[in-house]
Amino acid sequence: MSYRLLSKHSSHFNRLIILVFCCSLFTLSQSAAARIETSKLTNLTYNDQRQKLDLYIPKHQRRKTALLFIHGGGFTTGNKKAMNGFAKLFAQGGFVSASINYRLAPKHPYPAARNDVTDALDWLKANAEMYQFNENKIVAIGYSAGGTLALNLALDGTLKLAAGVSVAGATDLAILISQTPHRRLKRDLRGYLANTNPHDASPIFQVSKHSAPIFLFHGDKDHLVPVSESVALANKLKLLEVPMLLRVFPDAGHEIMLPNKHLKQLLSELTRFLVAIDLADDKKSFPSTTRPEDL
DSSP states (O other), rough: EEEEEETTTTTHHHHHHHHHHHHHHOOOTTOOOGGGOOEEEEEEEEEETTTTTEEEEESSOOOOEEEEEEEOOOTTTOOOTHHHHHHHHHHHTTTTEEEEEOOOOOOOOTTHHHHHHHHHHHHHHTHHHHHHHHHEEEEEEEEEEHHHHHHHHTTTGGGGGEEEESSSSSOOHHHHHHHHHHHHHHHHHHHHTTTSOOOHHHHHGOOTTOOOEEEEEEEESSSOOTHHHHHHHHHHHHHOOOOOOEEETOOOOOTTTSSSHHHHHHHHHHHHOOOOOOSSSSSSSSTTTTOOOOO
């Protein structure tokens, strides 16, 4: 397994991750009896496009951080049910967690999906007081196409997310379209973009010094969205000194957020990252700036 911590001053970020490892404050290996009881609100409308989300709410021991889960499906298929299991699991660890639908291509090309996930983020912020979390402590988490959309949110410094997590997400759609041998993927991406310049929808061109911290997961045998997509983004984040982590799983394909031998490790690493974000000092400027010392 390859594990890379990329930032010019990454030791601050690394120490916080190590602190969480050592203290074992929260792990997904907790017994069922130790997990927090949750409630679920289903099919809440979050925007004027009548898109829906499911919300999982810890009944006690609620953390400051909320999670926004975004499903994959090549921008053309899928729904919130694909991420509901993860949302429930993390709610049992104290995180208010939302799993969302968004409009799908080709009927609704870019920027429909991106606008929807932004609306979902705005909905969470507007309801932070009601559900008792910090509106500045929201982490977007997505798989595959959802990873791309999570990065669209997190890399936009004006949205002020606490962090973004991409699992096997594309970062440069023009390169992916030009290089993929998969006809369906090429068709889906073209349907998603329609008349949009791929540059405008690609996370790699959004990176700035104000982008939120990022955690990238990828399999080194991903033949659908090559690991080079995450590596290229990691290198750009490093160049601009945006705190980030890159986890590359050996002999793993695109299915790393589906049931497979790597899923337990992925969830363990993700949990520790989220706890580290949750423990970050609210009095500092994080996440409105991405200086490593704010982590």
